[in-house]
Amino acid sequence: MDIQPQAARFHTEATADGLKVVIPARRNWVTVLFLSAWLGGWAMGETNVAGQLLHGGGKTAAAFLVFWLVAWTLGGIFALGSVLWQLAGREVLTANSTALIHRVEIFGLGVNRSYAASGIKNLRATERPASPTSNQRVLFPPLFGAGHGLIAFDYGARTIRTGSSLDEAEAKLLVSSLAPHLPRQL
Numbered sequence: 001m002d003i004q005p006q007a008a009r010f011h012t013e014a015t016a017d018g019l020k021v022v023i024p025a026r027r028n029w030v031t032v033l034f035l036s037a038w039l040g041g042w043a044m045g046e047t048n049v050a051g052q053l054l055h056g057g058g059k060t061a062a063a064f065l066v067f068w069l070v071a072w073t074l075g076g077i078f079a080l081g082s083v084l085w086q087l088a089g090r091e092v093l094t095a096n097s098t099a100l101i102h103r104v105e106i107f108g109l110g111v112n113r114s115y116a117a118s119g120i121k122n123l124r125a126t127e128r129p130a131s132p133t134s135n136q137r138v139l140f141p142p143l144f145g146a147g148h149g150l151i152a153f154d155y156g157a158r159t160i161r162t163g164s165s166l167d168e169a170e171a172k173l174l175v176s177s178l179a180p181h182l183p184r185q186l
Helices: 029-054 059-088 168-181
Strands: 011-015 018-024 089-095 099-106 109-116 120-125 151-155 158-162
Touching (some): 029 059, 059 089, 059 099, 089 168, 151 168
Antiparallel strands (some): 089 099, 099 109, 120 151, 151 158
């Protein structure tokens, strides 16, 4: 059986703002199906507990139900975020001589982080860490912290990571595409 090389999942485009790279979120269909079914049960629990709170009861029971409802709601938001990220999420990098803009978005709504190109040092592709949770991290949007992707660069005293859905070979290809659009790396 001959196995053909696969193309990179990211897409590049030269724009007036610089090189634009779109990295779609990695999908795990088993996780999407499981969480979608779980969200159906979640909605039943959410509505039942909210109904119990509205119909009253003892103060102790109400305090517990409020605590439970808050935790349950946060869990549902987390699960829904994972499903939406896998179905419609993407990272968009725009590189030019003045900045590297990293955008994390779902259905066009997202968060931008802009890094001055002059402060970016040591742009590189890294290996996926041997952490037992590193593969699960790609199932959630990289909204907080310095990221967990395979493309890394030093920015001041921090290491910033992006490209959470990339494989190592894709990260190497992307770094070679990004580097010419940023000032010389030291």
